[in-house]
Amino acid sequence: MTSFLDVIRPLTDQLKSMSDLARQAAQTYTTGTTKFRNHTNDVGNLSSPIVFLGKGANAFVDAVNRNADLSTKAVTRLSDFQAACDDAKKTMEDMSGPYDNESRYLNNVYQVGDFSNADRYNTYEFQYFLDAQGYTTSDTSDPRTTVVRRIREDTLPGLSFQLDSLLNTSNGQALLESNIDSAVSYIQSDFQRYQAKRHEFLDGALRSKEISKDEHHYYSALVDSTYEMAMGVVNAIAKNMKTGYDSWDQEFVAAANNFLAKVGDIDTGKLTQLQLYNTIDSRFHDPRTQALLYAMLASPYSAKVVQYLLNVANCSKMSPCGDALIVWQDGMPPNTGAFNNGTVTTLNTQDFNEAYDPNNPSSLATLAGYLAHESVETYYSRAYGIPADTVPMDYLADYVHQIVSNQMNGQPVGNFPNYQNWVNAPQNPPDGSDSGYDYVHNFHESDNPGGDLGEHLSSGWWSLWNNSNPNFAGNPMGLSPSLLQNNSTLPGWDITKCWNPDTNSFHPPTPQPTPVPEPVPQPVPQPEPKLTPTPNPTPNPQPTP
Amino acid sequence: MHDNSLFVVGTISASALGDTIAKEAQNQWHSDPHNLDGLKAGLNSAVQQLPSTLSGTVQQFVNDFDSNYAALLNQRIVIGQILEKKVAPDAQELDLQIKDSFDSFQ
Numbered sequence: 001m002t003s004f005l006d007v008i009r010p011l012t013d014q015l016k017s018m019s020d021l022a023r024q025a026a027q028t029y030t031t032g033t034t035k036f037r038n039h040t041n042d043v044g045n046l047s048s049p050i051v052f053l054g055k056g057a058n059a060f061v062d063a064v065n066r067n068a069d070l071s072t073k074a075v076t077r078l079s080d081f082q083a084a085c086d087d088a089k090k091t092m093e094d095m096s097g098p099y100d101n102e103s104r105y106l107n108n109v110y111q112v113g114d115f116s117n118a119d120r121y122n123t124y125e126f127q128y129f130l131d132a133q134g135y136t137t138s139d140t141s142d143p144r145t146t147v148v149r150r151i152r153e154d155t156l157p158g159l160s161f162q163l164d165s166l167l168n169t170s171n172g173q174a175l176l177e178s179n180i181d182s183a184v185s186y187i188q189s190d191f192q193r194y195q196a197k198r199h200e201f202l203d204g205a206l207r208s209k210e211i212s213k214d215e216h217h218y219y220s221a222l223v224d225s226t227y228e229m230a231m232g233v234v235n236a237i238a239k240n241m242k243t244g245y246d247s248w249d250q251e252f253v254a255a256a257n258n259f260l261a262k263v264g265d266i267d268t269g270k271l272t273q274l275q276l277y278n279t280i281d282s283r284f285h286d287p288r289t290q291a292l293l294y295a296m297l298a299s300p301y302s303a304k305v306v307q308y309l310l311n312v313a314n315c316s317k318m319s320p321c322g323d324a325l326i327v328w329q330d331g332m333p334p335n336t337g338a339f340n341n342g343t344v345t346t347l348n349t350q351d352f353n354e355a356y357d358p359n360n361p362s363s364l365a366t367l368a369g370y371l372a373h374e375s376v377e378t379y380y381s382r383a384y385g386i387p388a389d390t391v392p393m394d395y396l397a398d399y400v401h402q403i404v405s406n407q408m409n410g411q412p413v414g415n416f417p418n419y420q421n422w423v424n425a426p427q428n429p430p431d432g433s434d435s436g437y438d439y440v441h442n443f444h445e446s447d448n449p450g451g452d453l454g455e456h457l458s459s460g461w462w463s464l465w466n467n468s469n470p471n472f473a474g475n476p477m478g479l480s481p482s483l484l485q486n487n488s489t490l491p492g493w494d495i496t497k498c499w500n501p502d503t504n505s506f507h508p509p510t511p512q513p514t515p516v517p518e519p520v521p522q523p524v525p526q527p528e529p530k531l532t533p534t535p536n537p538t539p540n541p542q543p544t545p
Numbered sequence: 546m547h548d549n550s551l552f553v554v555g556t557i558s559a560s561a562l563g564d565t566i567a568k569e570a571q572n573q574w575h576s577d578p579h580n581l582d583g584l585k586a587g588l589n590s591a592v593q594q595l596p597s598t599l600s601g602t603v604q605q606f607v608n609d610f611d612s613n614y615a616a617l618l619n620q621r622i623v624i625g626q627i628l629e630k631k632v633a634p635d636a637q638e639l640d641l642q643i644k645d646s647f648d649s650f651q
Binding site for chain 2: 078
């Protein structure tokens with residue numbers, strides 16, 4: 001007899017398989033991690049020690065312990081996964097067993113009597129359940145169970161191939177009820193054949209004058225009434241089975257959803273984030289900077305900005321580095337933005353104090369936008385010596401601000417004005433979009449991406465300066481001078497055309513034909529400290545047509 | 546001034562310690578990536594046979610675990626390789642190597 005356990009066996013088998021794999025791996029990795037930690041840390045305790053001194057030794061031990069700590073977390077999550085598999089398997093098996101109990105489908109279904117006398121012209125209800133379906137009294141003491149078994153055998157075996165439908169509540173119930181309806185129709189056909197057979201028997205008896213016309217009428221009516229009674233029992237059982245199957249399916253869906261929730265909550269992806277937290281803590285020690293960078297890790301492009309800042313803050317490779325790169329200034333009015341000197345970014349303490357909510361990572365979205373704006377500028381300054389105080393630079397940096405702020409607020413990146421509209425926009429555009437008004441009219445920035453010194457240059461101007469290093473700090477933000485160049489060469493330039501929302505990255509614009517630059521003196525521009533005006537923090541994204 | 550509380554200055558050559566560590570590295574650190582490959586292959590095979598309702602989430606878990614643990618194992622191999630050189634690097638060199646190994650997969 002096919003059981004509900006048989007239906008879900010394709011799933012429970014795989015749950016067991018995954019559990020076994022995870023359990024074995026967790027044991028292996030736990031042993032390995034313990035050995036790794038103990039063995040390497042015991043190096044200094046060996047009877048034959050080694051000259052491993054000072055900073056190097058500490059870095060080594062720190063690295064080993066950090067690795068072992070993270071490995072332990074990873075193994076714990078593997079064990080959590082194994083537990084989720086075990087729990088789901090057990091829940092699904094435990095919930096299925098009771099539904100195999102045939103008696104639960106006979107509740108409130110009246111009994112079918114097995115009384116019969118020697119009158120062979122009589123038709124009894126139980127005959128439909130036994131004779132009509134090929135069962136005998138040796139098969140079951142309760143004729144009703146023949147219907148339960150028929151329906152089970154006509155429905156359950158095929159369900160194991162349709163687990164996806166069963167795991168969708170509405171589809172599952174429709175599938176189950178449809179299957180039961182089909183099974184009932186097969187039973188009804190058998191009953192109808194038996195009914196016809198009994199009528200033929202009585203007709204033959206009448207023709208051979210074994211029974212009278214009145215007796216024929218009586219016995220024929222009995223054939224039909226017992227058929228109706230038998231089908232009444234079948235339909236009552238079918239109704240119970242639909243209810244039972246639906247209930248089983250609901251429990252099955254709940255168990256699967258519980259499993260999905262548990263696996264989803266394991267969230268191993270945070271391991272990488274934990275390592276980033278460690279790196280943030282080791283390179284930036286101001287709690288405000290740490291809080292801001294933690295919050296920025298949660299969104300796609302701002303995480304790239306954080307990676308840039310971590311790379312550029314690596315004191316083993318960069319100078320200046322670490323805390324010297326992000327400083328906080330007291331006494332500035334709120335919402336006055338941020339500024340940089342080409343290397344060091346200064347943020348407004350007041351902005352942090354007013355915005356920061358430790359329970360709401362998006363509370364720092366605007367401040368993160370400022371930091372992203374300055375990070376774009378310091379990248380160009382340090383990678384190419386391109387000055388920050390140009391209108392094209394601020395056009396790009398403001399767009400990055402919008403990307404970062406909107407993503408941290410859980411909003412789409414949204415539209416952004418093209419260069420011409422942005423430059424010519426009023427200070428506070430009515431539609432809430434960003435504006436370059438302050439950069440043009442208040443800061444009088446150059447509209448040449450190379451700044452005033454680069455006005456006579458065209459394509460390739462950045463490469464003429466010293467220390468051109470496109471891969472500066474790994475360039476995780478994916479920036480290139482071409483993103484600035486097109487601002488001036490194409491007045492209608494639309495920076496959003498270089499943004500790929502699927503990958504959360506920039507791609508370079510199509511190069512424009514440009515004349516060969518003339519040689520010029522190569523002074524290294526010294527970026528002037530400049531204030532970034534407050535852009536409209538989160539321009540309302542306009543609906544995409 | 547050096548902090549030598551964890552690694553004692555002694556008389557044995559670095560190569561003797563290196564032999565011990567290298568053996569351990571070969572036996573264990575280098576076998577774990579293979580174990581991880583086996584685990585991933587086994588889990589992926591199971592995922593393929595799961596109802597699609599469940600397979601996406603489980604596949605995500607498998608991929609996340611694999612990438613994270615592979616990164617940790619790679620880090621161990623870097624640490625093991627430092628030891629396997631059988632020459633104790635000076636403090637500054639070791640410090641940089643360790644830091645670089647962490648930077649490499651961030």
